[in-house]
Amino acid sequence: MKKKLLCVFMAATMLLGMTACGGGSDDGNASGGSAASTENTADALGKTKITVYLGGDAADENQKIVDIYNEQSETTEVELVTLTEGSSGYEMLTVMYNAGNPPTVYFMEAGDVLKLTDKLMDVSSLEAVQYANAGTTEDVTVDGALYGVPANIQAYGLMYNKQVLADVMGADFDPQSITTREQLEDVFQKVQEAGIAPVAISPFDWNLGNHWFTQIYTGQSETAEERDAFVNGLKDGSSNLVENEVFNDYMDTFDLLMEYNYYKENPLETVADGNEKQAQLLSTGQTAFWFHGNWATVNIRTLDETGEYGFIPVPVGEGNPNAGKICTLVPGYYCVEKSTTTEAQQQAAMEFVNWLIMSEEGQQYVIDCGNIPAYSNNTAEITESVSQSAVSYTAEGKNFPMYVKTPSDHATNVGSAMQKYLAGESDRAALAEEISVYWATQK
């Protein structure tokens, strides 16, 4: 009997470990962190050590720019922190904060920056701020204090492979002449008749939930206040999604894309993979269009170094304020951490961020990553056709900002509702219902 009891007790204690893992991480706050960081503040050469997380997909470029900075800086040594597979920047940061060692400089989305304002430096004194493009700093400004500087700009819309369109439609065909759903369908049909799949839809939750679906929030109005009002209406139930004109407008276009999707037989085929597969389809001419953004340039260029690509706006109804515009976003802001760092580190971090934006190398770095500069003083030449196409829209103001005031599980939840719709497991009413239910649980 005693032996049995002991056995049961041991079994129970082993299990205790499970919940303990979940709960064991709350008290490593500022106190533990600053002790650790003071030890690391200066190395043998007297350089100030800071850690930076630069975000983005271009790991090699990130390492390169840090190496360049370390070579020329006499006072600071920068160490690059990278992201673990499968976690978002914010999740990783939560863990690092609880362990007491967050990066000194980190790259963070606007929505997450706003949650961290009590831990961040006001960076409005940086020299670089004055050159930031209009509309790129408002999202992270609170009561006059600026909590991050934009890293770059990204754009998304319907990307096309110019060569494929030229082969099918004739060499003088201008993709930008496609402005309505009917015209798009017409082109899709001709491409299909030529034996090429017209379009590829990436089935990832972030793509469908954050990039496609947020267009519906921005499409509500020209003004930020009315967009917010619509989203707040979703939270309190006063906005009706299924009867919403803009929702149906965008979903009509989505239906059209689904109809001509390369993956029509099994739309979720690549759901567990990255976007390399669609990049491959577009760059090898197996599809003519791809709903995606310029961050895929890196992937496309590994397969096709010279081809010409560009964007057309997602065709929607004429009354839609987003019509004829591509969507732009600031993927992240460089923030300077102040709650666990020393003053010397903060100073070094500010200098590093400023250098990243102002120096020639830093400006080239933005271009090398396939991104679009967010600063008017960036003189580096854009040779990438994808970026050139995006800039041709932004230069004329034919762009609308992506809606970023979404909760951080928006992509997971709205994205999975969209995946069901894409896979044919739900209809438009069920989609609207699922997304309305999600918003209703948000405070």
Add this chain to the structure above:
Amino acid sequence: MKSSKIKNVVSFLVFAGPAVTVFFLVIILAFINGIQLTFTDWNGLSDTYQYIGFRNYADAFADTAFWTSLLRTFQYVVCVVVFTNIIAFLIAYFLTRGYKGQGFFRVAFFTPNLIGGVILGIVWKFVFSEVFVQLGRKYEIGIFQSNWLSSPDTAFLALVVVAVWQLAGYLMLIYMAGIISVPKDVLEAAKLDGAVGFRGIRHIVLPLIMPSITIATFMSVKTAFMAYDVNLSLTNGGPFQSTELVAMRVYNKAFQAEQYGVGQTEALILFVIVAVISIIQVSITKKREVEA
């Protein structure tokens, strides 16, 4: 009398003291702290939080996605426990009969267990979405023509396959230890009495390795309930959250949805459920143990 008591205490402290201290600091304290956090509205990052009574518990019980994923996890646990134990026992049984090359096969079956879960997930993702699909299309094998990770049922199956593949080798070791320690004379006597083949396994071997079965079942139940790493790197809960097992659900609730209190509460509910199940399982299998 008195001095021997002191001696006892001292020797207990010397031998068990460090382990008990570490256990208390790392497990018990964290556990208590975790329970405390279930009564707060902490978001996982801020320096301050407020006590909100039992609201997290109400939220957790109302969170249908949590219960769906718990149900899915039960299905997963049943599949994994049944298949790993049967397969592990069969492998162990055949690899202890003195066949040629059994040492090689023992190593081969155990190796998957040495690969970390995340890497395992990435490797199998490649197998499911590239290797199987290519083979399926080339040789027109129906079940492999589309990516297993692209539909809910097959993605679930993929998770089970990978878990069984990984865990079976480990349980094989436990079963092998049990089978080897069955006395030869008992087996020979049983053989003379006509207990050969399946009857021998059913009436002689299985009852005698009951302690191994207890441990192996417990290990597999625990591992299956806590599955996270393969789940993350193989399917990441997709497509449309249909393969989100409960550990991942809890993590996402706490860190992605930033409702740390609710996530912690769900972890606690999970703990109670798994503890009850494990205690029942251990006490049932314990009862069936016999001495040779």
